[in-house]
Amino acid sequence: MSSSTSQYQEIEARSGKSGILNQPIAVWAIVFASIISFMGLGLVDPILPAIAEKLHASPSQVSLLFTSYNLVTGVAMLITGFVSSRLGTKWTLITGIFMIIIFAGLAGSSNAISSIVWFRGGWGLGNALFIATALSAIVGLSRSGTAKAIILYEAALGVGIAIGPLLGGELGSISWRGPFFGVSVLMALAFFFILFMMPNVPKPKKAIPISAPFKALAFPGLLTLGVTAFLYNFGMFTLMAYAPFVMHLDEHGLGYVFFGWGLLLAITSVFVAPKFQSWLGSVKSICIVLTLFAITLLVMGIGADTPKVVIIAVIVSGIFLGINNTLITTAVMESAPVERSVTSAAYSFVRFLGGAAAPYLAGKLAEWYNAKVPFYFGAAMVLIAVIFLFARRHHLAGIDAAESHH
Known part of the structure; x- marks a missing residue:
C-alpha cells in the first residue's frame, strides 16, 4: 500500500469516518463482484448428484469439478501478484472476471464430465486472478483498516455462498446446465460494474517478481496459517463436494x-468472529472453532446413513467456518511483512491444494470403504490442523497486537 493511501486512511480514521460501511465506491464495486464470484462456488453444489446421473459419472468423477477448479486456482495464485503489478488492479480483476464468463459458459455447453472438469480448471484460473486481487484491493482501498476490510470481504464471501445454492437449486431444477450459464450472466454484470464503477488504481512503483509468493512462505507465521488452512480444507471440501450425495435431496432441497x-x-463471519478475536485472541479462537468443526464432521460420519443428521450438521458447520474464515484471513494479512497481494497469493496457493485433493479423495474413500469414512478422514485432518496451529502458536504471537493497532 502506498504512503499516500496510508495517510489518507489515517486522516479518515481520525475524523471518525472509518466505519465499515463508509467505503469508497471502488470498494463497493469489488464487494459486489466478489459476491457474484463466490455465488459461483455454491451454485454447483445442488447439481452435483444431477450431473452424476445425467452424465453417468461416479461421485469421485463429479468431485473433479472441485479438484480441477481448486488446483488451478491454487497454482495460478503464484502468478497473480506478478500479473496484477503489471496490468494494474482494475484490469487484473476484469481479466479474471472475463475468463470466468467464458469458461463457465463453455462448461454449461459441454456433454461430457471430462470436458466440464477441464473448463472448470479454466474457470479456476480466472477465479485466482480475481479473488487474490479482490482481497488485497479491498484491504488497500478501505477506509476502515485491515480487520474491518476483511470482515467486509468475508461478508461478501458468505452472502455469495448463501445465495449461490438457492439460485443453483432453482436453475438446476430446470437443467443441470442452468447454474453454469447463470454464473456467466452474473459475472457479465460484475464485469460491467467493475469496468464503469471502479477507477483505475495506480500500479505499484515496483513490479512484483514471480518468486515473491515462495519467498513470503519463508515467514513462519504465514507458512503456519497456510498449512493449517491446507489441512482443514480437507474437512470443508469433503462437506461441500461429498455431503450432497448422502443427503438424498433434489436440487431445491440441496439449495x-x-x-x-x-x-x-456470513452472519458469524461479520458479527461473531470479531468478538471471539477480542475475547480469546486469534489462535485460541481458531483452535476452538476448528475443533468444533471436526466434531461436526465426526457426527456427519456417524450419521452418514441418516440424511437428517447430515443436513443439520452441514448447516451448523457454517457457524464454525464463518468464524474461522474471518479470523484466519485477518491473521494472514498481518503474518508477513510483504505486500498484501503477495501474502494472499502465497497463503491461497497452499490452502487451495488441500481443497484440490479433498473432493476427489472423499469420493474415492466412499467407493473403497463406505459413506462414513470421508467424514471421519475430514475430521481427522481438521484435528491435525488444530494440533499443528497450537504447536506453532509462538510464530503468531504478535498477530492480535497488530490487529488491535490497525
Missing part, C-alpha cells in the same frame, strides 16, 4: 441446505 449453511457462515 436450501447450503443456503442455511452460507447464511450462518
